[in-house]
Amino acid sequence: MGRVVGTVSRGLRCPIIHQGDNIEEIVVDSVLQAADQEGFPIKDKDIVSITESIVARAQGNYATVADIAQDVQSKFGDETIGVVFPILSRNRFAVCLRGIAKGAKKIVLMLSYPSDEVGNHLVSLDELDAKGVNPWTDVLTEQQFRDYFGYKKHTFTGVDYIDFYKSLVEEYGIECDVIFANNAQTILDYTGHVLACDIHSRVRTKRLLKENGGETVYSLDDILSSSVNGSGYNAEYGLLGSNKSTADQVKLFPRDCQPVVETIQQMLTNKTGKQVEVMVYGDGAFKDPIGKIWELADPVVSPAFTAGLNGTPNETKLKYLADNQFSDLKGEELQQAITTFIDEQDDSSSDAMDAQGTTPRNLTDLVGSLSDLTSGSGDKGTPIVYIQGYFDNYTK
Numbered sequence: 088m089g090r091v092v093g094t095v096s097r098g099l100r101c102p103i104i105h106q107g108d109n110i111e112e113i114v115v116d117s118v119l120q121a122a123d124q125e126g127f128p129i130k131d132k133d134i135v136s137i138t139e140s141i142v143a144r145a146q147g148n149y150a151t152v153a154d155i156a157q158d159v160q161s162k163f164g165d166e167t168i169g170v171v172f173p174i175l176s177r178n179r180f181a182v183c184l185r186g187i188a189k190g191a192k193k194i195v196l197m198l199s200y201p202s203d204e205v206g207n208h209l210v211s212l213d214e215l216d217a218k219g220v221n222p223w224t225d226v227l228t229e230q231q232f233r234d235y236f237g238y239k240k241h242t243f244t245g246v247d248y249i250d251f252y253k254s255l256v257e258e259y260g261i262e263c264d265v266i267f268a269n270n271a272q273t274i275l276d277y278t279g280h281v282l283a284c285d286i287h288s289r290v291r292t293k294r295l296l297k298e299n300g301g302e303t304v305y306s307l308d309d310i311l312s313s314s315v316n317g318s319g320y321n322a323e324y325g326l327l328g329s330n331k332s333t334a335d336q337v338k339l340f341p342r343d344c345q346p347v348v349e350t351i352q353q354m355l356t357n358k359t360g361k362q363v364e365v366m367v368y369g370d371g372a373f374k375d376p377i378g379k380i381w382e383l384a385d386p387v388v389s390p391a392f393t394a395g396l397n398g399t400p401n402e403t404k405l406k407y408l409a410d411n412q413f414s415d416l417k418g419e420e421l422q423q424a425i426t427t428f429i430d431e432q433d434d435s436s437s438d439a440m441d442a443q444g445t446t447p448r449n450l451t452d453l454v455g456s457l458s459d460l461t462s463g464s465g466d467k468g469t470p471i472v473y474i475q476g477y478f479d480n481y482t483k
Contacts, residue, residue, distance in 0.1 A: 094476040096461045097121070098469030106147035110137075111350045113145075117471055119358065127475070129359040132395065134474040135351065136458035139328070139369040139390065141470045142341035148319035150311050152335040155186025155326070158315050159282070162305055167193040169274035172285035172292065175207040175241065175248040178331045179384050180284070181255060183307070185335070187282065188256040193263075195277045196252060200227070200267045204285050206380040209248070209267075210236045227267040229253075242378050271295045279303065282310070286327060286386055308386070311339065327386040328369060341367065344391030352393050366392035368472075371459030372452045388455035396450050 101117040104110065114137055122129055159168070168191045173180045175198075188194060200222050201215055202208040209232075215222060218235045227235070229249065240247050249265060256263035266273070271292045274281050279302035283292040289306040296304045308325040311318065321328070321342045328340030341347075348365040355363045369385035389396075458472040 092476070093479060094474065095127075096457055097125070097127075097473045097475075098461045098463075098467055099471040099473055100468050101141075101471055104141040104144045104470075106144065108145045110142055110145040111347060111354060114351050114471055115354045115358065118355065118473060121473065129355070129361045129363065130475060131362045132478045133361070133363045134396070134454060134472075134477055135355070135363055135365045136368050136454060136472040136474065137348075137351075137365070138458075138462055138470040139341050139344075139367050139385070140330070140338065142344060142347060142367055143319075143338050146319070146341055146343075148321070148339045148341055149332060149336055150315070150318040150320070150329075150339060151337075152182060152186040152189055154315045154318040155183060155310060155337075156188075156190035158310050159187050159190030162309070163191065163280050163282075163303060165192045166280040166303065167191075167195060167278040169195045169197060169278045169281040171197040171271060171274050171281055171283055172199050172204065172288070173252070174203040174205050174284075174286065174384060175209070175252075176384065177244065177246065177251075179329070181251075182331050182335065182337045183284075183310075183326050183329065184252060184255050185258070188259045188261050188263075191261055194256050194261055195264045195266065195274065196256070197266050197268055197274050198249070198252075199269050199285075200232075202379070204288060205382070205384050206374065206378070207241060207248075208379060209239055222269050225268075226270075226273055229265040229267075232265075232267050243380075272299045275300055282306070286384065324386050324390075328384075328390075340369070340385065341390065348391050348393050362395070364393045364395040366396055366451055366454065366458075368451075368455035368458045371456030372448075373456050373460075382456075382459070388449075389451040392451050396454065399449055 099117050099121045101113055104113065114135065118135055168187065170184070170187060173184065198209065201210045201212055214236060220227070220235060232249070238247055253263050253265055264277070266277070271283070272295055275296065279300060281296050281301055281304050283289050283296065283304070283306040285292055289308065293304050293306055308323070308327045310326045311320045312322050312325040314320045319339045321339050323342070324340045326337070326339070329337040332338045344367045348367060352363060352365045355361065366389045368389050370383045370388065372383045372388050374381045454474065454477065457474065461472045462469050
């Protein structure tokens, strides 16, 4: 009988990572130990995925509320700051907001509605319809929002994010006005000094603000893009991709990851003779059908990966072949016909009918999502994921 197992994804346990640890040695040793204990061979085109968290921990890439506050104050001075389009997350934004508040004199907090950009809802579309509210044109004050919709708690967390975020700002004795709008330029009616806190739409938000009279415009990737008093930093992403570490500290997205993945790849080649691909991953890129939350709160799925993970899949839809070109065949004859077709295909087939329905996404986004689902976000203790057979097709 031929091979009956395709892609296999294994979550690997490793020691708890601390600042200063040699992350490359730990990852390689963990992979080799797992392969020995579980009895699986290391093969060419296997994939090692490493969660961004342990890379950042090894780097000691942390910053405090005070560090954030100093950078914000240096950029905005004593101006009223418009904080626009933050996501609704205790883990992702609460500590950042505390730092922003500590460095500000007054904040106008502008929330998108009915949801933030990753799908955390303040209200439902049905509720907007019932009240005759158009989120694309209507600007609501906090009181108007409450009059329409009352006090709403997040489906999963049970948090009223309006009250929660406002309370974080007011802890520092800072006045906080809350408004609701989806047009970036709306904030310019309140202040010309704006911190854009959206993730994937931040470039457009900044452009619109600057083109329409914004005086001082930054985004989260501009905050802690360099070290403040010896703090951690990320030159490319700043506070984007950060997570709560303690009540007054965040762990930043890891920096300088490309040498990490390339060193791990070379070490595995030296020890096994095999060419294994390596990537660092953060959030997967998928959407929850119940909570409507798009998982990707990091700026990218993968900040660094080896060359073999560049590009998109070139795949053939097997069911299309079975239902069309080879609909008159069955059993061994059908298997042989499909095998021959796949072996003879070229890269141009990705635009053909036989490729329609396959997933036109970057390999790193697909593998990162698989890795994120495998490792989970809780207590599995498997921050390294070892994937085999991902690049195999029906003929292998």
